[in-house]
Amino acid sequence: MDLAQIGIEIRNKRVQTGLLQEHLANFAGLSRVTINQLENGTLKDLGFAKLKAVMDVIGMDVATVQPAALKSALAVAALSVSTSYRDLLSPDMLSQMLRSGDAPKRYQPHLMALLDETPLPVVVKAVAEAATPEVPAKKIMKNLSRWAVEWKTCRAVW
Structure with missing residues (x-):
């Protein structure tokens, strides 16, 4: 899963929980622009600690997922x-x-x-x-x- 896909999941979870981008940004200690770019897939990079802070606020967990394309x-x-x-x-x-x-x-x-x-x-x-x-x-x-x-x-x- 890449950052753009994670951003889509974050947006879905944020909307589901009733938070605005501004709320999520404030709670995670980031700017609303960063959250917007994350959710829209235009953010090039976001450090692990910042990504984890965003995910923690909306109750998401960082899990390791094995890519489906490489079975053997x-x-x-x-x-x-x-x-x-x-x-x-x-x-x-x-x-x-x-x-x-x-x-x-x-x-x-x-x-x-x-x-x-x-x-x-x-x-x-x-x-x-x-x-x-x-x-x-x-x-x-x-x-x-x-x-x-x-x-x-x-x-x-x-």
């Missing part, structure tokens, strides 16, 4: 890193490699694409999906870091 990051990652290669990497194979830290030579280019080109939110979610009680996400991240150093990948975050 392992599937997305496996498909995207297999695009340029003859050998396809399945989500199960990717999961196993992430957990074990073993990368068969023929799949190293796929894994390098994962490290260098795959969007980081997809990588992080794929790591979480691959993790098990026996092989926690922290261990998988260490495997990724080791591969990045070993293969001299371009992305500096590893």
Whole structure:
């Protein structure tokens, strides 16, 4: 959910509770213009503390919502890193490699694409999906870091 969508929800809740923009602004310690821009989706940025103050006034909670578009990051990652290669990497194979830290030579280019080109939110979610009680996400991240150093990948975050 982005700030514009949150603004729409805030407007709906504000109207439902019978508050004017001016009231909400005063109660939250902001200007009416800021509330107006928030509700109309024209506000570029609003810090967390200010957003939380607005939401607290009208009884809304800040909750983490997983984007619906990304149901299986392992599937997305496996498909995207297999695009340029003859050998396809399945989500199960990717999961196993992430957990074990073993990368068969023929799949190293796929894994390098994962490290260098795959969007980081997809990588992080794929790591979480691959993790098990026996092989926690922290261990998988260490495997990724080791591969990045070993293969001299371009992305500096590893």
